[in-house]
Amino acid sequence: MSMKSWVPGTQCVAKSDHSKPKPGELAYRKGDFVTIMEVSQTKGFYIAQHNQSGEEGLISASSVREREAIRVDPNLSLMPWFHGKISGPVAVQKLRPPEDGLFLVRESIRHPGDYVLCVSFQNEIIHYRVMYKDNKLTIDNAEYFYNLIDMIEFYMKNKGSIATILLKPKQKEGTKSAAEQLSKAGWLLDMEKLILGNSIGEGEFGAVYEGEYMGKKVAVKNIKCDVTAQAFLEETVVMTKLQHKNLVQLLGVILHNGLHIVTELMAKGNLVNYLRSRGRSVVDVKQLLRFSLDVCEGMEYLESKKLVHRDLAARNILISSENTAKISDFGLAKAEPKSTDNAKLPIKWTAPEALKKEKFSTRSDVWSYGILLWEIYSYGRQPYPKMALKDVKEKVEQGYRMEAPDDCPPVIYTLMRSCWESDPSKRPSFRKLREKLEKEHRDCKSTSGS
Numbered sequence: 001m002s003m004k005s006w007v008p009g010t011q012c013v014a015k016s017d018h019s020k021p022k023p024g025e026l027a028y029r030k031g032d033f034v035t036i037m038e039v040s041q042t043k044g045f046y047i048a049q050h051n052q053s054g055e056e057g058l059i060s061a062s063s064v065r066e067r068e069a070i071r072v073d074p075n076l077s078l079m080p081w082f083h084g085k086i087s088g089p090v091a092v093q094k095l096r097p098p099e100d101g102l103f104l105v106r107e108s109i110r111h112p113g114d115y116v117l118c119v120s121f122q123n124e125i126i127h128y129r130v131m132y133k134d135n136k137l138t139i140d141n142a143e144y145f146y147n148l149i150d151m152i153e154f155y156m157k158n159k160g161s162i163a164t165i166l167l168k169p170k171q172k173e174g175t176k177s178a179a180e181q182l183s184k185a186g187w188l189l190d191m192e193k194l195i196l197g198n199s200i201g202e203g204e205f206g207a208v209y210e211g212e213y214m215g216k217k218v219a220v221k222n223i224k225c226d227v228t229a230q231a232f233l234e235e236t237v238v239m240t241k242l243q244h245k246n247l248v249q250l251l252g253v254i255l256h257n258g259l260h261i262v263t264e265l266m267a268k269g270n271l272v273n274y275l276r277s278r279g280r281s282v283v284d285v286k287q288l289l290r291f292s293l294d295v296c297e298g299m300e301y302l303e304s305k306k307l308v309h310r311d312l313a314a315r316n317i318l319i320s321s322e323n324t325a326k327i328s329d330f331g332l333a334k335a336e337p338k339s340t341d342n343a344k345l346p347i348k349w350t351a352p353e354a355l356k357k358e359k360f361s362t363r364s365d366v367w368s369y370g371i372l373l374w375e376i377y378s379y380g381r382q383p384y385p386k387m388a389l390k391d392v393k394e395k396v397e398q399g400y401r402m403e404a405p406d407d408c409p410p411v412i413y414t415l416m417r418s419c420w421e422s423d424p425s426k427r428p429s430f431r432k433l434r435e436k437l438e439k440e441h442r443d444c445k446s447t448s449g450s
Helices: 088-094 148-157 178-185 226-239 271-278 285-304 352-357 362-377 389-397 410-419 430-448
Strands: 011-014 033-039 045-050 056-060 064-066 082-085 102-107 115-121 124-133 136-138 194-202 207-213 216-223 250-255 259-264 317-319 325-327
Touching (some): 088 115, 088 124, 115 148, 178 250, 285 430, 362 410, 410 430
Parallel strands (some): 082 102
Antiparallel strands (some): 045 056, 115 124, 124 136, 250 259
């Protein structure tokens, strides 16, 4: 059998317990995550770091498997037991042959908007109507749930006032259980190991908390609405494929109370607030250049993966405790951009062709990157200052471009202007931008004598 070879940074999952390590070996439990640091001198071994404890040691190549990226699959569902609008009799047919605890959820045809939980028990099919009360769901006015995911999770563990505990979901034809796929690939985390802290932000779709997962500081985005959670599942699946020092790293997901997306915690918040609250006296030009390069390298990586971000802006760049800038919110990131809801587009950051013809590409990301550079060098000012939003689109189409921010190095302003070429094909690639910024970084170092 040929030896697997993993590059440093590869994420792996332990296949078994290793609780009595020899000196120099890493201790781990089945299901723990480790990061490969380097190939060891000992044949068949790697030096790896335990993701939770941070300890480093030897690990046998045969005792771990690579954490897989999950394929983006439209049939992946957080609610594979949800069959949509089907009638009672059809539901009964689907739950044959009878089996205690076999169940599905459907939308009521008689009471549109209400749900029905259908359960097989002692050769009968029992239909429980799920009612909405004060924005929550309930069957018996005793237990209340934010959404169906929660409700099913509860009744799979507790009988409550229904005839039997739910034992086996009847999957809708063609769907795949997201929970199973996430679990198999090693991305499903355990709610009991998560300690939730304070809310650190209120997103459009739910709160973001700081927390700790097995000793590691994390940020947790909780999406309660099941329809939105389903939409975010796709974003999360895209994130399982991506690993780069300038992208916020996904650690995994928890299915409880909707969807919890767990990522590394970025202690210093977003770049706009970072720059605004500290200002010129604290943040020097070298640091601005470092941030610009960080973002550019992350975008070059997305460009290499043929992913378009579509919402690149300083508010979506987060800063780690070590002052590294990382790109977050692949919320709109799509492999093949389809039309989006134009009302949601951030006009001041979006390229003219994307606003007009919804043509999103890496080159429209480059336009947004130019705006982001302007935000960085103006220390977090709102782009197109003093201009009304409705005028921006029109003026920009007529050829208007922002002036350089105060004290902005001419080289950087030239780069900004190149990002704002009307013809997308004339804009530089992220690779070209990175090369120019790196040259500037070297010059900046040699002149400052550091």
